[in-house]
Amino acid sequence: MMKWRQCQNKDCGVLFTHCPQVPGQRYCARKECRRAGKRAWTKRKLASDPNYQQPENGLTERKIEKVISIQVKFLTRYRYLLRPV
């Protein structure tokens, strides 16, 4: 089930759909927000889990990218529906 969330990027704040596959997702699919989200996520993860090391093969990252690409498609469609007539 999709849930609406607000992007935590101060400069953005857009509402986006939250994918259950990406727990704790707090940023929308925009490039700059994803980057901000990744930074915050890594920071949180490093703070909460001392054993955690940034994935070097990018496996998790690729998985997230896939979910986000689906989300971008949805967002584009949603924006189209909300376009001013």
Ligand SMILES: [Zn+2]
């Ligand atoms: Zn955003």
